[in-house]
Amino acid sequence: MRAAEPVGGWLSVAGPDGDVVVSSRVRLARNLADVPFTTKAKPAEQTRVIEGTRSALEEGGFLEDGGFVDDEQLTDEYGRFLLERHLVSPDFVENKVKRGLYVNKDETVSLMVNEEDHLRIQALAAGLDFASALGRAFGIDEKLESQLGYAFSPQFGFLTACPTNVGTGMRASVLVHMPGLVLTKEIEKVLRGAAHIGLMVRGLHGEGSETRGNFFQISNQKTLGQSESEILETVTEIARQVVEYERKAREYLVENLRAEVEDKAFRSLAVLRSARILTSNEAVNLLATVRFGVSLGIINEISLPEVSRLMLLVRPANLQVLLGENLKPPERDERRATFVRESLVK
Amino acid sequence: MKKCDSCGEKPATIKVRQVNKDGTSTEVEVCTDCAREKGISGVETIKIDITKVLDEIRSKVDEEDKKLICDGCGMSFAEFKRLGRLGCSACYTSFAERLEPIVRRIQGAGQHVGKTTKSGRKQARERMSVQRLREDLKTAIQDEDYEKAAELRDQLNRAEKNAGS
Numbered sequence: 001m002r003a004a005e006p007v008g009g010w011l012s013v014a015g016p017d018g019d020v021v022v023s024s025r026v027r028l029a030r031n032l033a034d035v036p037f038t039t040k041a042k043p044a045e046q047t048r049v050i051e052g053t054r055s056a057l058e059e060g061g062f063l064e065d066g067g068f069v070d071d072e073q074l075t076d077e078y079g080r081f082l083l084e085r086h087l088v089s090p091d092f093v094e095n096k097v098k099r100g101l102y103v104n105k106d107e108t109v110s111l112m113v114n115e116e117d118h119l120r121i122q123a124l125a126a127g128l129d130f131a132s133a134l135g136r137a138f139g140i141d142e143k144l145e146s147q148l149g150y151a152f153s154p155q156f157g158f159l160t161a162c163p164t165n166v167g168t169g170m171r172a173s174v175l176v177h178m179p180g181l182v183l184t185k186e187i188e189k190v191l192r193g194a195a196h197i198g199l200m201v202r203g204l205h206g207e208g209s210e211t212r213g214n215f216f217q218i219s220n221q222k223t224l225g226q227s228e229s230e231i232l233e234t235v236t237e238i239a240r241q242v243v244e245y246e247r248k249a250r251e252y253l254v255e256n257l258r259a260e261v262e263d264k265a266f267r268s269l270a271v272l273r274s275a276r277i278l279t280s281n282e283a284v285n286l287l288a289t290v291r292f293g294v295s296l297g298i299i300n301e302i303s304l305p306e307v308s309r310l311m312l313l314v315r316p317a318n319l320q321v322l323l324g325e326n327l328k329p330p331e332r333d334e335r336r337a338t339f340v341r342e343s344l345v346k
Numbered sequence: 347m348k349k350c351d352s353c354g355e356k357p358a359t360i361k362v363r364q365v366n367k368d369g370t371s372t373e374v375e376v377c378t379d380c381a382r383e384k385g386i387s388g389v390e391t392i393k394i395d396i397t398k399v400l401d402e403i404r405s406k407v408d409e410e411d412k413k414l415i416c417d418g419c420g421m422s423f424a425e426f427k428r429l430g431r432l433g434c435s436a437c438y439t440s441f442a443e444r445l446e447p448i449v450r451r452i453q454g455a456g457q458h459v460g461k462t463t464k465s466g467r468k469q470a471r472e473r474m475s476v477q478r479l480r481e482d483l484k485t486a487i488q489d490e491d492y493e494k495a496a497e498l499r500d501q502l503n504r505a506e507k508n509a510g511s
Binding site for chain 2: 230
């Protein structure tokens with residue numbers, strides 16, 4: 001769980017509609033019936049939730065296929081590593097309570113213990129594929145429920161610390177890459193459309209995070225009064241539309257501005273292959289443009305999963321784990337450039 | 347400041363429009379004392395500063411919010427409003443009356459549909475049986491079968507407790 005490679009199973013393949021949709025994610029918020037929510041739980045109660053969850057996972061056979069991490073092991077640095085890998089939330093890293101974390105071997109399932117809610121189950125799948133993500137999430141959810149007993153009311157559904165999550169407790173999101181719509185300046189229209197049907201659009205790491213490299217996260221806002229399948233249908237529907245619009249925008253760009261688009265893509269690749277100093281931001285943005293070139297068929301020598309892998313490994317915490325060293329920023333930028341150059345010049 | 351049209355001494359604070367019998371109207375400006383003497387209603391409320399009223403209402407609500415306490419975890423409703431987070435699952439029943447409109451506003455709905463827990467399914471069944479028992483009880487009372495009604499009432503009490511609503 002502390003190795004930079006291999007990268008998560010949801011990143012190492014291009015899933016359905018993978019040219020636009022990087023991944024699909026399902027998150028379930030759950031609380032134990034007989035313990036106060038995390039903020040009100042005493043340290044002993046927080047520990048009880050962690051230990052109870054660990055033994056429930058063991059009972060369910062989940063620990064054979066993954067690992068459980070204690071609070072002491074969850075250092076800030078390790079937290080950043082996990083955050084970059086989309087396995088934990090920013091709040092979880094910051095949280096000053098006793099925490100626990102389960103991650104399965106291929107990093108398609110993670111379980112945060114004592115985030116805002118006792119349990120935050122998260123499942124990821126490559127491309128537009130909620131069926132796989134939901135199946136994974138429900139698999140672990142049902143096992144834990146039978147062992148731990150959830151807080152539930154027939155009226156409000158699964159009870160959560162924040163009323164914005166009550167009901168299904170489910171947040172379904174897709175991570176989409178929309179450079180075509182950004183370049184053709186159609187992006188605002190799409191974002192407004194999504195907001196109009198009650199969906200939320202955010203940056204790479206969800207709530208409060210910036211959009212970078214033209215990646216956006218689209219998710220449902222409401223969790224009560226709609227079943228899980230209805231929510232997934234809505235998010236899938238808008239994702240399909242986004243895919244269609246993005247592809248149209250890309251077609252338009254290739255037909256009308258081919259030279260400019262090719263120039264942008266190849267220049268980015270050239271910089272990545274030649275630079276001696278690369279910051280994380282610059283590397284991510286250049287790789288995003290290369291990704292665009294790959295999905296347009298302009299760049300053929302690299303695959304989409306290879307770009308995704310590099311985009312993760314150039315991030316500060318992951319780079320340091322990969323190199324097995326703690327480095328200061330200037331040195332880190334040099335080592336990053338070397339790593340990228342060696343990966344791309346074959 | 348204009349002096350009172352009635353006593354001519356104190357400053358006029360209230361404008362009064364008098365409708366005469368012939369349908370015309372005249373406007374007079376009087377002081378608070380004369381207005382009260384003439385029995386013009388609403389004088390007392392006019393004197394009150396609206397921001398003060400709002401502040402009073404607010405502090406009254408705050409007071410009530412502080413007194414509304416969850417019997418599960420001891421969180422007050424005021425604390426919930428400040429944090430935006432509830433303390434425990436019992437908060438949902440302790441604050442039910444105040445919380446429901448908030449949930450409705452956020453979610454645009456007030457009833458869960460979708461996945462339930464095993465115990466939730468049991469609760470849902472029990473809620474159904476509560477409804478059935480209520481109807482049976484009503485019929486028994488209408489039929490004046492009090493023995494049966496008493497038995498149904500006991501069953502209903504038990505079922506309501508189990509349904510947890």
